[in-house]
Amino acid sequence: MSTSVMLALIGLAGLASAGLYAWRRKFIDAVLVLVAAAALGLFAAGIRLPGDAGQTLTLDPDAPAPMLEGVRAFAVKGDGLRAAQWNDLPALPLQWQRPEGGTLRLHYPRQLALGRTFTLRVQRDDKTDARLQLLAENGQVIADARGTGDLVVNWLPPLAERVVFKARLLDAAGKMVAEGPVPLTIVEPNILQVQGRFGAPSFDLRTLNELLAGSGALLDWQVVLGRGITRTELPLEEMKAPNLLLIDAAWFERASGAERSALLGRVAGGVPLLVLGANANDPGIWSRTLGLRLQAQPADKRIGTPFELPVAPLNPAAREAGEWTGSDNMVWTRNWQKGRIAWLGAGEWHRHAITEPQALASWWQGVLDRVGVELPRDVEWLEPEELPLPGQRMELCARGVKGEVSFPDLRLTRSWSPRTDAACVAVWPEQPGWLQVKDAKAGTHAVYVYAPGDWPQWQAAQRREATGRYAARTPVKAREGAARAFPAWPFALAFALGMLLLWWRERR
Structure with missing residues (x-):
């Protein structure tokens, strides 16, 4: 029976009894009945008064999850708790003074495809002069940087492997500030499938062909050498679905209307297109077909990052040109229904193939990233939100998985738990190292x-961020203090006394 129904029945019974006593002119008895009914109703209602109830519990980051009975608020000192610990606690008011300074954060990919440059960035609260070193497993320094703000080091992996580097942060005097492991898994890259159509040969095309072939890409390559003469290079294995269309401006300008429509239809279906604009001659075609307004460039105009390159004779006049958006590496892009079109407005990169091969490969990787080449991946592993530690709950998530997942080191098998855009599983690692x-x-x-x-220092930063997020999600009403229950025994006593007096008066 609900409380409302019970209170209604008590009220009706009290009023009816009081009415009968009043009709018999026993007014004192009627008052006693009303008092007893009111006391019984208040006893059943369980009245709660506003104010603080319970105690404030001081949390210890190294202690197990506490008992929360009678707890109205939390207090924590220092950097706070990890996100996994806060997620296991209810939202209650938090007493915490955020410490200032003394933290750093590392930003780097845990998994990297071979051929891409590994970048480690250290974000510091302290902006004094410092030095960052990246050390190989044998202790050899493979990259270093010096500066006063955030520090960045780059390194190009030579082969696919799983390694644990060490990063070291030194102050201006060479004293150790921080040091720790930097785990990295270098995997074989997915195969890029490129279909190239070009209206004229060039040294740039040959260099690009060698770069792509050296990366393991499948190439369907056709270059017009002269009237009726075309050099064709077929892929080494079957090309099921090209994930990049590559043309030069000369091919597009000489193509028939049907060929252009067919090409743009494939782009609209989701395949990105990169146009090498160095040999463009007809601005009108580009304006009519792609909405790309080209303007003649000065003959001596060059770009200087990461090396000097002359710009194409025809390029968009500004970084923002209608639907087109430019970048520092002279790549303008626009969306084309489900696909994307890019215009590369620079040339003569072949001059750097011998003297700066790594820089050239890195520059071209940046160009392809701007084009938006997405290689299909059936499964994508997501990195844990905070540093996994032994004995602490770790949540591992991935996209494209379902069913069961096993952890041989823990002799454990778990089922993936679906989330909004991924599936996750929680485990408790037992020891440091690869799990x-x-x-x-x-x-x-x-x-x-x-x-x-x-x-x-990195753990401290993560704890502060997690504690700040927990404090922000505490309900406003909870901050005002929990309601406390009014003692019920006075109402029970009043009801009992009223009924005893009524019984005594009836017995007289």
């Missing part, structure tokens, strides 16, 4: 578990 993961669809994977003493 092996096996999934029927995704194959093998590994997550690095840090030691409790690794990167204390």
Whole structure:
């Protein structure tokens, strides 16, 4: 029976009894009945008064989850708790003074495709002069940087492997500020499938062909050498679905209307198109077909990042040109229904193929990234939100997985739990190092578990951020204090006394 129905019945019974006593002119008895009914109703209602109830619990980051009975608020000192610990607690008012300074944050990819440059960035609260070193597993320094703000080092992996580098941060005097592991998994790149159509040969085309072939890409390459003469290069294996269309401006300008429509139809279906604009001659065609307004450029105009390149004779007049958006590497892009079109307004990169091969490869990787070439991936592993530590709950998520996943090192098998855009599973690592993961669809994977003493400044930053997020999600009403229950025994006593007096008066 609900409280409302019970209160209604008590009220009706009290009023009816009081009415009968009043009709018999026993007014004192009627008052006693009303008092007893009111006391019984208040007892059943369980009245609660505003104000603070319970105690404030001081949380210890190293202690197990506490008992929360009678707790109205939390208090924590220092950097606070990890996100996994806060997620296990209800939203209650938090007493916490955020510390200032003394933290750093590392930003780097945990998994990298071979051929891409590994970049480690250290974000510091302290802006004094410092030096960042990246050390190989044998202790050799493979990259370093010096500066006063955020520090960045780059390194190009030579082969696919799983490694644990070490990063070291030194102050201006060479004293150690921070040091810790930097785990990295370098994987074989997915195969790029390129269909190229070109209206004229050039040294740039030959260099680009060698770059793509050296990366393992499949090439369907056709270059017009003269009237009725075309050099064709077929892919080494079957090309099922090209994920990049590559043309030069000369081919597009000489193509028939049907060929252009067919090309743009494929782009509209989702395949990106890159146009090499160095040999463009007819601005009208580009304006009519793609909405790209080209303007003649000075003959001596060049760009200087990362090396000097002359710009194309015809390029958009501004960085923002209608539907087209430019970048520092002279690449303008626009969306084309489901696909994307890019215009490369620079040339003569072949001059750097011998003297700066790594810089050239990195520059071309940036160009392809701007084009938006997306290689199909059945499974995508997501990195944990905070540093995995032994004995602490770690949540591992991935896209494109379902069913069960096993952790051989833990002798554990769990089921993926679906989320909005991924599936996740929670485990408790037992020791530092690589934690092996096996999934029927995704194959093998590994997550690095840090030691409790690794990167204390980074852990402090993550705890502060997690504690700040918890404090922000505490309900406003909870901050005002929890309601406390009014003692029920006075109402029970009043009801009992009223009924005893009524019984005594009836017995007289």
